[in-house]
Structure formats: structure tokens, C-alpha cells
Amino acid sequence: MSDAEVRNVIIIGSGPAGLTAAIYAARANLKPLCIEGFNAGGLVPGGQLMYTTEVENYPGFPEKVTGQELMQRFRDQAEHQGTEIITGDVTKVDLSKRPFEVWAEDVEGNKPHFKAKTIIIATGARANYLGLDSEEKLKNKGVSACAVCDGAFFRNEPVVVVGGGDTAMEEAHYLTGLCSSVTLIHRRDEFRASKSMQDRVKANPKIKILYSHAVDEVLGVAEDKVTGVRVKNLKNGETNVVPCSAMFVAIGHTPLADLFQGQIDLHDNGYIKTIPGTTQTSVSGCFAAGDVQDWTFRQAVTAAGSGCMAALEAERWLAANGGH
Numbered sequence: 001m002s003d004a005e006v007r008n009v010i011i012i013g014s015g016p017a018g019l020t021a022a023i024y025a026a027r028a029n030l031k032p033l034c035i036e037g038f039n040a041g042g043l044v045p046g047g048q049l050m051y052t053t054e055v056e057n058y059p060g061f062p063e064k065v066t067g068q069e070l071m072q073r074f075r076d077q078a079e080h081q082g083t084e085i086i087t088g089d090v091t092k093v094d095l096s097k098r099p100f101e102v103w104a105e106d107v108e109g110n111k112p113h114f115k116a117k118t119i120i121i122a123t124g125a126r127a128n129y130l131g132l133d134s135e136e137k138l139k140n141k142g143v144s145a146c147a148v149c150d151g152a153f154f155r156n157e158p159v160v161v162v163g164g165g166d167t168a169m170e171e172a173h174y175l176t177g178l179c180s181s182v183t184l185i186h187r188r189d190e191f192r193a194s195k196s197m198q199d200r201v202k203a204n205p206k207i208k209i210l211y212s213h214a215v216d217e218v219l220g221v222a223e224d225k226v227t228g229v230r231v232k233n234l235k236n237g238e239t240n241v242v243p244c245s246a247m248f249v250a251i252g253h254t255p256l257a258d259l260f261q262g263q264i265d266l267h268d269n270g271y272i273k274t275i276p277g278t279t280q281t282s283v284s285g286c287f288a289a290g291d292v293q294d295w296t297f298r299q300a301v302t303a304a305g306s307g308c309m310a311a312l313e314a315e316r317w318l319a320a321n322g323g324h
Contacts, residue, residue, distance in 0.1 A: 005115070006099045006115045006116065006117060007032075007033050007114060007115065007116040007117070008025075008031060008032070008116070008117055008118065008314075008318060009025050009030050009032045009033070009116060009117070009118045009119070009120060009311075009314050009318075010033045010034075010035065010100075010102050010116040010118075010119050010120070011025070011032055011033070011034040011035070011119075011120045011122060012035050012037075012090050012093075012102070012119065012121050012122060012123055012259075013034075013035075013036070013037060013121070013122035013123040013124055013256075013290070013292070014034055014035075014036030014037060014045050014046060014047065014071075014074075014075065014085070015046060015047020015048060015049065015071070015122060015124050015291070015300075015303060016047065016074065016290065016300040016301070016303040016304040016307065017047075017122040017124070017289040017290025017291070017303040017304060017306055017307035017310070018034060018036070018047070018120070018122030018289070018290065018307060019034070019071070019074040019075055019077075019078045019307070020074070020289075020303075020304040020305075020307030020308050020311070021120045021122060021289055021307035021308070021310045021311040021314075022034045022078040022081075022083040022085075022307075022311075023074075023077055023078050023081050023083070023311075024307070024308050024311030024312060024315075025083070025120075025311040025314060025315070026078065026081035026082040026083045027081050028311065028315045029082075030311075030314070030315060030318070031082065031084070032083050032084070032311075033083075033084045033085075033086065033114065033116075034078065034083050034084070034085045034086070035085075035086050035088060035089075035090050035102070035104050036075075036085055036086065036087055036088075037088075037089060037090075037123075038087055038088050038089045038106075038107055045071075045075075045087060046067070046068065046071035046072075046074075046075070047071065047124050047290075047291075047303075048124060048125075048127070048291070049067035049068075049070060049071050049300055050067055050068055052066075052067035052140065052146075052149060052150075054066060054067075054153070055067055055070055055149070055300070056152060057148070057149070057299075057301075058070060058300055058301060059301060070300075086104065086106055086112070087106060087107050088104045088105055088106030088107055088110075088112075089104060089105055090102055090103070090104045090259060091103050091104060091105055091111075092259070093119070093263065094263075095119070095260070095263045095264060095283045095286055096263065098285070099115040099116055099117055100115065100117075100118075100119050100285070100286070101114070101115055101116075102114045102115075102116060102119070117285065117318060117321070118285045118286070118287065118314040118317055118318060119285070119286045119287070120287045120288070120289060120307075120310045120311065120314060121257075121260065121272060121281070121286065121287065121288040121289070121293075122288070122289050122290045122292065122303075122307060122310070123255075123256040123257065123259070123292045124255075124256055124290055124291045124292055124303075125254060125255040125256060125291040125292060125295070125298070126253060126254050126256060127145035127146075127249070127253050128145075128249070128251045128252045128253060128254060129143075129249050129251075130162065130215055130249060130251070132215070132216075132218060134217050134218040134219070134221050135218045135247070137221050138218050138220060138221060138224075138225070138226050138247075141220075141225050141226065142154075142218075142220065142225050142226025142246040142247060143218060143226060143246070143247050143249070144246060144247075144248050144249070145249050145250070145253075146248075146298070147161070147170075147171035147174050147175050147248050147250075148174065148299065149299075150246070150248075151174060151175050151178045151179065151246075151248075152178060153246075154175075154178065154179055154245050154246045155178050155179065156178075156179065156180050157180055157245040157246070158179065158181045158182075158243060158244045159175055159181075159182055159183075159244050159245060159246040159247070159248060160183045160185055160215075160229055160242055160244045160246070160247050160248070161175065161182055161183070161184050161185070161247075161248045161250055162185045162186075162215055162247065162248070162249050162250060162251060163184075163185075163186065163249070163250035163251045163252075164186035164187070164188060164190075164191040164193060165191070165192050165193050165250070165251075165252070166193045166194055167250045167252065168184065168186070168191075168193065168250035168251075169191070169193045169198065169200070169201045170197070170250075171248050171250045172184045172201055172204075172207050172250075173197075173200055173201060173204060173207075175248065176204055176207060179206075180206075181206055181207075181208065182206055182207045183207075183208045183209075183210060183242050183244065184201065184207055184208070184209045184210065185210045185213050185214070185215060185231060185242075186209070186210070186211055186212075186213070187212065187213065187214045187234060188211070188212065189211045189212045190211070210231060210242075212233065212234045212235050213231045213232065213233055213234060214231065214234055215229050215230070215231055215232075215247070216229075216230045216231060216232045216239060217229070217230045218247055219241065225245075226245055226246055226247055227243065227244075227245075228241050228242055228243040228244055229241070229242050229244060229247055230242075253291070253295060253298070254270065255269075255270045255271045255272070255291070255292050255293075255295070256292060257270055257271065257272050257292055260272065263283070264281045264282050264283050264286060264288075265281065265282035269295065271293055271294070271295050272288040272292050272293040273293070274287075274288050274293045278309070278313060279293070279306055279309045279310040279313055280313060284317070285314075285317055285321070287310040287313055287314055288310070289303065289306040289307045289309065289310040290303035290306055290307060291303055293306070294306065
């Protein structure tokens with residue numbers, strides 16, 4: 001198929017949302033093209049699950065499955081149904097005219113240019129980390145950005161949570177149902193979370209709060225698993241060690257929506273705005289699914305569900321606008 005030919009649908013991103021959209025679009029005979037990312041700005045083939053060693057909460061997998069294996073199955077299914085997949089990064093999108101235009105750079109350095117009647121944005125979001133070398137080395141070995149995903153691996157063990165917003169409060173509270181103790185580390189002397197969330201955390205006897213502290217280093221690199229964190233008191237400069245089996249970083253996510261800035265409506269926090277109950281963006285024929293438009297749930301199964309919605313909505317849009 002030549003680059004100049006107008007595609008029915010182009011899907012940008014290949015996490016659970018993008019590949020589920022691809023499966024549904026392919027089954028509807030839309031001949032979708034999925035550009036799966038290669039690593040620009042954190043967009044990697046398979047999405048955030050590629051950083052998750054074990055997945056226990058995706059329905060249909062009673063035995064543990066690795067994030068990589070789960071996403072490979074998604075990808076195989078999308079290809080089996082007839083999706084064309086390109087490994088590369090989208091460098092530019094033009095949503096101002098029809099057909100939409102998409103420019104990419106593939107792994108070989110080729111720069112293909114595509115046109116599409118509809119686009120499904122499934123670029124996801126990137127978890128923010130502290131930026132420590134030791135933290136990077138211990139990712140998936142006790143360092144995590146998702147308590148719901150990984151908390152169960154540390155049952156009855158002490159853990160720490162870093163952050164001071166609602167997400168940090170939720171993660172800390174959730175972990176008290178699994179772990180022996182939770183130490184909440186926050187660099188300021190007051191939280192920015194809502195008062196109700198703060199009250200719930202402060203009332204929980206299993207949560208210890210360290211205000212005005214920052215993590216200096218994650219310990220356990222030699223052991224290849226988290227054994228503790230060294231924290232620094234930002235008021236007096238003293239350091240001490242908090243023993244723990246895991247560190248959950250809850251300092252927010254960054255949606256990968258830069259490509260679309262100024263072209264579609266975004267929320268103040270940078271996530272793509274969709275009409276409630278749909279995946280429709282402010283541009284007709286352009287849809288958004290998964291974590292790039294959802295900062296509330298951020299789960300593989302909810303991302304997959306919204307990918308299904310996006311494909312069905314794209315199919316209906318095409319039917320209403322001259323078919324495919």
C-alpha cells in the first residue's frame with residue numbers, strides 16, 4: 001500500500017489501548033495501520049506494561065504472565081486479525097485538514113508519510129520517577145509506580161510511598177491492606193492532597209509519615225532487590241535509612257500528548273479531553289484511548305476497554321461520513 005493512499009484508521013501507540021483498537025478495527029475490515037513507537041519521549045512498543053515483570057490482575061490469566069508476554073500476545077492477535085504494524089516514532093501529526101496527515105520515522109531511518117480518515121491516539125502516559133541511578137537499576141525489583149499493579153508482591157512486608165498528592169495518599173492507604181507498614185515520604189511539610197484523603201492517611205495506624213524528607217538513594221542494588229531507602233531530612237540535612245522491601249513512587253504521570261498540543265483540546269494537566277462516555281476528542285474523526293486521556297484508573301484492562309470503544313466509534317464515524 002503506498003504512503004499516499006488514504007487509510008481508514010491510523011492508531012498511534014501499541015499498549016493495551018492501541019492494540020485492542022487495532023484488533024477491533026481489523027475485525028471490522030478497516031485495515032488499520034498501527035505505528036507502535038520506538039522510544040521517542042517514552043513511547044515504547046507495548047506501552048507501560050513492558051516495564052512490568054509480572055501481571056496478576058489481567059482477566060483470563062489465572063497464572064502469572066509477564067508484561068512483555070501479555071503485550072506480545074496482544075500484538076500477535078492484532079497482526080493475526082490483519083493489522084499492519086510499523087515500528088517507529090510519529091514525529092508530526094496534522095489534524096487541521098482532511099484527510100489527517102501523519103509523519104513518522106521508522107527504525108531503519110525511513111520517513112514515511114501517511115494520510116488517514118480517522119486517527120486513534122493511544123500514546124499513553126509516562127510515570128514520573130525521582131531520577132536516581134539506584135532507582136533506575138531497581139525498577140521492577142521493588143521500585144514501582146503502581147501500587148495496584150505490584151503491591152501484592154510485598155504482602156506483610158514494609159514498604160515506602162513517595163509523594164504528597166491524592167495519588168500518594170490512595171497508594172499508601174491501599175498498601176496498608178497488604179503490607180506490614182507503609183512509610184509515606186514527602187519533601188514538603190504539608191501535603192497537597194485533598195483534606196479527606198489526608199485525614200484518612202493520618203488516621204491509619206499502619207502509616208508513618210516523614211514530612212520534609214527526600215529519598216537520597218534506593219538501597220539494594222548489589223542484592224538486586226530493594227532493601228531500604230536512605231532519606232535526607234531537608235530541614236537539618238541529617239540522613240537515615242528506612243528499611244523496606246519496595247518503594248512506590250507516586251509523584252504523577254506525564255501524558256504523551258505533546259504531538260497534539262494546539263490541535264485538540266487538552267485538560268490543564270496535559271491529558272487529552274474526550275467527551276464523557278466516549279473516546280471522541282474535540283476534532284471530529286480523531287479519538288483518544290487509554291492512559292493519554294485517563295489519569296484516574298490507569299489500568300491495562302481499562303485502557304483495553306477504551307481502545308475497543310475508540311475502534312467502534314471510528315467505524316461508526318466512517319460509516320456516517322462516506323464509509324470505508
